[in-house]
Amino acid sequence: MKFEPQLSADRVAEMRARGLWQDRLVSDLLDEAAARNPDAAAVVDHNSMDGTSTRLTYRELQQRSIRIACALAALGVARGDVVAVQLPNWWHYAAVYVACVRIGAVLNPLMPIFRARELEFMLSLTEARVLLVPREFRGFDYPSMAAKLKPKLPSLQHILVVGGSDPTADFDALVLKRAWETEVNPTAFFAARRPDPNDVTEVMYTSGTTGEPKGVMHTANTLLCKALLATELFGLRNADVIYMGSPLAHQTGFMYACILSIYNRGKCVLQDIWEPLMAARLIEAERCTVTLGSTPFLRDLVHTPGVQQFDLTSLRLFLCAGAPIPRVLVHEARATHPNLYVMSGWGMTEMGIATATYPGDPPEQVFETDGRALPHQAVRVVDEAGQPVASGVEGRLQARCATTFVGYLKRPDAYGLDAEGWLETGDNARMDAAGYIRITGRSKDLIIRGGENIPVVEVEELLYRHPAIQEVAIVAMPDPRLGERGCAFVTLRPGTQFDFAVMTEYLLGVQLIKQYWPEQLQVIDEFPRTPSGKIQKFKLREMARTLQPMRDHSSKGS
Secondary structure, eight states: OOOOOOOOHHHHHHHHHTTSOOOOOHHHHHHHHHHHOTTSEEEEEEETTTTEEEEEEHHHHHHHHHHHHHHHHHTTOOTTOEEEEOOOSOTHHHHHHHHHHHHTOEEEEOOTTOOHHHHHHHHHHHTOSEEEEESEETTEEHHHHHHHHGGGOTTOOEEEEETOSOTTTBHIIIIISSOGGGGSOHHHHHHHHOOOTTSEEEEEEOOOSSSOOOEEEEEHHHHHHHHHHHHHHHTOOTTOEEEEOSOTTSHHHIIIIIIHHHHTTOEEEEOSSOOHHHHHHHHHHHTOOEEEEOHHHHHHHHHSTTGGGSOOTTOOEEEEOSSOOOHHHHHHHHHHOTTOEEEEEEEETTTEEEEEOOTTOOHHHHHHOOOEEOTTEEEEEEOTTSOBOOTTOOEEEEEEETTOOOOBTTOGGGOOBOTTOOEEEEEEEEEOTTSOEEEEEEGGGOEEETTEEEOHHHHHHHHHTSTTEEEEEEEEEEETTTEEEEEEEEEEOTTOOOOHHHHHHHHHHTTOOGGGSOSEEEEOSSOOBOTTSOBOHHHHHHHHTTOOOSOOOTTSOO
16 A cells, blocks of 8 residues: 655654664664574564464574565565554564565554454555464454455455464465575565665554554654664663563554564563463563563562562563553562662653653652653643643643654544644643653543542542552543533452542542542442553543432532
């Protein structure tokens, strides 16, 4: 298909002049790594479907990427065609992505939890030529689903199955066991198909916290610029080992495992089903040093019984992003894993990590902010008129980053960059005098009760400290008199109890003004989440619309 990145010549020239866009491809980096240290470990995975593990060196990863590239081309994949991959965290992501780059194709990672409704929309939007699926994962039959979808998708020519039984569609039989690269001259073959570093190379769907996923387009230059900035932020070396339990079909996993490890010629360790004891076992066995994930991953490593039996002293850094980190959790992480630095950060699929705290920051900044802008990234907080607000004042968060994406697929109207390159992030925030931000919620998460803004994140933070509460999310529920009231959804720790009366007594004790108190409490078994672990507040808002307030605080004093 024809991609139309929204990328000006001025932006390209500026990024090149600043040395941030180096016009390289990930295939170049893999080939260099294989030449320098061919026997170094590149990727280690575990396949829960068949119980096997795969360990690839850089030479082996290079060879597989070349073979897959030649096979895809033989199947009719041309420059600009989309290869969709709906797999768990297996080695295939790294090899298939590099293979796509070698022939100018575009990778579209898809979450394994997606089913026919989501896939029909997503595969149709990208006009995917190839779909790669597992034979089975967590008991689900992917080939049958894909076969039923295929007649509805005229662009979809091939369905390849990892672990399949049909030799005409089995990935191993059709792609890996045939020496496709001997049937062409790879050097000339790839040179003729080599993409420009500013061509679209990846389409990643937004995670759907608002209910409307969009196809985020990235180029080699924007992705490798993310790797450059992350390398500096984390202080990465070749000896570092990245552990990834977040899905590779989400930008956190794909970018900061597959691409970042190749960029640094290091090893990445993949886990396909999140289970904290297995994670601890892998971190110990592979001596993992760095990981990234959302708050639930950190919470599980801190609170799951049995984790402490494993030696996790190699793990030096955990970048926690995707939702505000309860400060009590950071304190608990330090107590249980004293060698671990928990780094708070903020970013989006659209630009990767934009802000982070740094080792050596004062404790109040680590615990109470989402960091400051990385070098070459910029953020600001503005009012409704688009003017920067004073320090400490809440407003709309905008970002202007070297890593900013190049548009939403077939949605040029949604790009949202102004003439100066500032992107509307959809988040609200405050910024202090030193440039540290605190995300106060999504713009749609704002609760305006009787004309007064409710500080949602601060109230959530207070409730999270209650010993009975495992997680909490507060959303607006409509009210005919006050406009909106707050509704708190909570999950509880095993063996505890919590109700509305306990909540109000607790909030009184912590001296939260009563206008900020939630006026509805719903205890639920689990939160609706995006594939990356973010709570889907739009679904909670839908639930809250059907509820009536338990109590009216509006006439009570503060």
